[in-house]
Amino acid sequence: MGKSLTLVILAALVFVVFSTAEAATIKQTMEGGMDVTITYPDSVIAGRDFAVSFLVKNNGWEDKQDIYLVITTQDDSIATKNGTLSVTRLSKEGSYGGNIDFTSSAGAQPGTYYLNALYSQVLLSNNETPMPPTQKNIAIPVELKGQPEIQLNTVTPTAIFPNAEFAFDVEIISKDIDLKDVSVELVAPSDITFRGQSMHTFSSLQKNTPLLIHSQIVTESADIPSEHKLPFEVIVKYTDDTGEEKTTSKTVSLILRPRTFMEITPDGGIWVGSVFLAPYVSIGTIVGIPAGALFSILIHRLVKKKDTKKKKAK
Numbered sequence: 001m002g003k004s005l006t007l008v009i010l011a012a013l014v015f016v017v018f019s020t021a022e023a024a025t026i027k028q029t030m031e032g033g034m035d036v037t038i039t040y041p042d043s044v045i046a047g048r049d050f051a052v053s054f055l056v057k058n059n060g061w062e063d064k065q066d067i068y069l070v071i072t073t074q075d076d077s078i079a080t081k082n083g084t085l086s087v088t089r090l091s092k093e094g095s096y097g098g099n100i101d102f103t104s105s106a107g108a109q110p111g112t113y114y115l116n117a118l119y120s121q122v123l124l125s126n127n128e129t130p131m132p133p134t135q136k137n138i139a140i141p142v143e144l145k146g147q148p149e150i151q152l153n154t155v156t157p158t159a160i161f162p163n164a165e166f167a168f169d170v171e172i173i174s175k176d177i178d179l180k181d182v183s184v185e186l187v188a189p190s191d192i193t194f195r196g197q198s199m200h201t202f203s204s205l206q207k208n209t210p211l212l213i214h215s216q217i218v219t220e221s222a223d224i225p226s227e228h229k230l231p232f233e234v235i236v237k238y239t240d241d242t243g244e245e246k247t248t249s250k251t252v253s254l255i256l257r258p259r260t261f262m263e264i265t266p267d268g269g270i271w272v273g274s275v276f277l278a279p280y281v282s283i284g285t286i287v288g289i290p291a292g293a294l295f296s297i298l299i300h301r302l303v304k305k306k307d308t309k310k311k312k313a314k
Contacts, residue, residue: 031134032123033060038069040115043143045176046077047106048241052115052140055097058090065089065130066122071100071115077108077144078115108144115140148241149175152234152250160230161259163221165195170234172211179205179238181245184213187233193218205238219256227257 024042029035039053054069068086073079080102087096102115117138123131153171160166170184182202186194195216205211217232235249 026138026140028119028136028138030119030121030136032062032064032121033058034064034067034121035059036119036136038117038138038140040140040142042141043145043176044104045148046104046108046110046144046146049101049103050142051099051101052117053097053099054085055095056087056090057095058092060123061092063089063091063124063127064121065124066120066133067096068120069100070118070120071140072118073102073113073115075113077105078113078142079103079105104144110144110146112141112143115142145176148177150179150236150238150248151175152236152248154234154250154252156232156252156254159227159255159257160217160219161257162219162224163259165216165218168194168215168217168232170213170215172205172213172236173209174205174207176207177241178207179240182211182236182238184211185235185237186213186215187235188217189230189232191220191222192230192232224256224258227255229253230256 023039026038026040027035028038035057037053037055037057039055041050044050052071056067056069058064065088066086067090068084070084071080072083080100082100085098085100090096117140118135119138120133120135122133125131151171151173153173155167155169155171157166168186170186172182172184180203182205184200184202186198188194188198195218198215200213202211230253232252232254233249234252235247237245237247239245
């Protein structure tokens with residue numbers, strides 16, 4: 001494997017390690033068929049290191065020499081460790097690549113910052129005579145972002161009532177970084193219980209990959225005199241990309257109200273007074289049933305229960 005190819009592979013590997021966001025690319029074609037590619041993260045979390053990747057390929061038939069790329073910063077929020085890449089000579093079909101490393105200040109204000117890149121080369125006419133240097137100024141925009149964004153979305157009913165079961169869904173999205181050792185705890189008020197687990201653990205969560213948790217909450221059968229709000233808390237603990245343990249949470253308030261004479265449950269069942277009618281048909285079908293039909297069903301259920309009791313008494 002040639003030295004130039006090795007440098008290109010190393011540049012790509014280092015960029016993957018340091019980049020904290022999706023990459024953007026600037027491509028320029030210089031005199032003599034020189035293709036210049038600069039790859040950089042379009043956004044960086046403040047306080048993180050990152051790298052700008054540089055690759056140049058000689059697609060012309062003449063050699064080039066004194067090739068270099070110098071990147072400087074305009075603001076103390078971003079500092080460079082090795083601001084120059086250079087190669088003495090590049091022959092036909094030859095290539096050269098490398099990285100320039102940067103660090104961003106943890107206290108930097110979010111916003112777009114510009115890196116100043118100066119590219120320069122000397123074309124060798126007939127591979128012998130140096131021509132005047134050709135230079136190009138390139139502006140590289142980098143967006144500095146604040147703390148990594150962790151979204152907690154919940155899907156819940158607007159109101160609940162006693163002696164019933166309701167869905168409680170949670171969606172977690174890490175917008176900027178991968179997470180490790182993720183735990184999700186669902187905390188309900190004292191008079192509400194979660195069916196099944198209320199604590200969920202995951203080894204990792206990839207960036208921009210939704211994590212979905214479906215749960216059911218069960219209310220007690222005791223009657224309540226009036227409606228009131230109940231707070232549910234979602235607590236997420238995780239380890240971020242720097243190895244630091246962090247916690248984020250969200251509180252969701254649901255209205256607990258007395259059950260009316262007739263209630264349609266989320267699964268399609270119907271409460272008529274204290275009698276529950278199982279969901280034999282879909283919710284859309286139930287809504288279309290006339291009230292008289294519903295009472296007929298109720299009476300049929302009650303009569304059937306009385307007949308059953310009489311048979312047992314005999």
